[in-house]
Amino acid sequence: MSTTLDTTPSDDLGVPAARRRSAELERSIRERPGRFRALTGDRPTGRLHLGHYFGTLHNRVRLQNLGVDMMVLIADYQVLTDRDVADRLTDHVEDLVLDYLAAGIDPDRATIFTHSAIPALNQLLLPFLSLVSVAELGRNPTVKDEIAHSRQSAVSGLMFTYPVHQAADILFCKAGLVPVGQDQLPHLEVARIIARRFNNRYGGTSAPVFPEPEALLSAAPLLLGTDGAKMSKSRGNAVDLAATADETARLIRGAKTDADRHITYDPVARPEVSSLVLLAALCLDRDPHEVAGEIGGRGAAALKATVTEAVNERFAPIRARRAELAGDRAHVRRVLRDGNERATVIADATLGEVRAAMNSLY
Template sequence: MDSYMDSFNATLSRMPALEHRIAERPGEFRILTGDRPTGLLHLGHYFGTLRERVRLQDAGVDTFVLVADYQVITDREHAAGVTRHVHEAIVDYLAAGLDPARSTVFVHSAVPELNQLMLPFLSLVTEAELHRNPTVKSELAASGRALSGLLLTYPVHQAADILFCKGNLVPVGKDQLPHIEQTRVIARRFNERYAAVFPEPEALVNETPELPGLDGRKMSKSYGNAIQLAMSADETAQAVRRARTDSERLITFDPERRPGVSALLTTASVCTGRTPEELAAEIGDGGSAVLKRITTEAVNEFLAAHRRRRAEIAADPAYVVQVLRAGNARAREIADATLTEVRRAMGMVYEGGQ
């Protein structure tokens, strides 16, 4: 654990210089980021990833956003609902400010050349390395199922996601740093074994604290404790009203002892820019009813503009399809060029030098 924290702290210490480089020379960077479409995006996604993607796009960084439909089945038996979830994710991307003229949005299943990169990449990692990956361990434990080949090779698939477009910058939370290191190892080993084809991507660590769900646990689609971006104002109010708090009338911020109350305070905090402690002091002995009212108002006011844009975009499903079709086409073109370069480096070009 100490070595991991040492690595994380070292990465964190490099962030000011990296942010300076991005600000000075944004055109030198290409990011790859994405989501697994297992459900509708929620407030945690907005604060954890969507805002950061839009910020980097607006700064001039070439931005690739993957809706990882193949990864839906890493820890489940089928891909039920994936069509709707992909569509709704793209609606939220666009509503949040992603611009199809500056950002490429695509799905795994539409870019076979990307997925083909897994084959040579798998030869560059050991079974032991895959078993050590913390995401593989946690997803396996959460699924309660036997370890599938797709879940075991999940880190390699992520490396293909990043390297197919020669992404050199990956916005991540601290728990995802091992994935970036595995990608760097794969890029380095390929370059050493064959030819210098891939960059070794850098992690751009997102210091945004994890937004808890309405019950104080991690905000998760599977827990049903999230405020989805697609919710109406009334649906948001209902979700907050259902949140479990406690019988103490005086509102205090104490995540360990009062997870439900503290989760609502944190939610209101990120939406208003005020501290949880400040909000708790203002509510005082107003109890859970006042806390829930303030939280509902904070969320609904914060999401009002997003919801207006979302409704406009959702009313034109043909536009959403057009955005995805264009993104898939660009991703395929880039992936094909990268795969051709990989085949040449490996000496696997036949039939007249394709």
């Protein structure tokens, strides 16, 4: 069999096609959720914030509650993609577990695990790297963006190859679903290409070793930070899930708005005001136009008061649960240990299949 690498991405993960397929997948999930396994996760670089909750956490809990087998990765090795050292890593990992549990991730129905604790997952990186070219990695638009915004003075090998590491994350557990935003489609395409090439090169006439994972595109709302820029852990412009009611009020009081006293919902013309309106609407489960209409001419102060009250009311139970869990760090570590053990069993089995397919069992 030829070993020439096909360098043209497939068309089946273009955004319009991915959206159509996501709608089909949602229908299938509702009908037979137990057929699906999903892989999702975060880098442990700080506490999660409201943007994470409405962008990903809420959806993970939804899928879990529908009956999808959820694999939730804490990507501790990938902290090093854009920084020289992983500062306060233990604290950040435990904070992520606390945020997950408080938000509703159930460790009896979801597997929470870390990169560094699963040797077989990381060993898959080696054969997977042989299936992609340097040119393909260099063309990946998300990698280009990450490199442009890197904190490092030089591009590390981990930064350059982390889409392949992400492919190992997805394929080690044979996840068929990956909830992503459309900006992550190029990474998922790398995983699909690697699965396809491995099956073609080593699969022979038997059943394929790896499924080609599919994108479950999220309709994640765009929430800006309090400074009007993208909400980010590193910018200090976000309201953490763990924030107190007083901290929330202080942060929202300082949020950027504009000079127009009449409050409207117009994300294009008034992004900062509209982001605050949207945050209140999400917390209240209401239409943002209605929320804006009720505030009307009462100005930014009334808007911020509405947002503060809505956020604090919506997240009070989550914050109380998180505070309770934070008092029992031994439980947090047990959750992680149990998840790592389950993920290790899966990874060892997959690596065994890979080695058998590659005729490297000796």
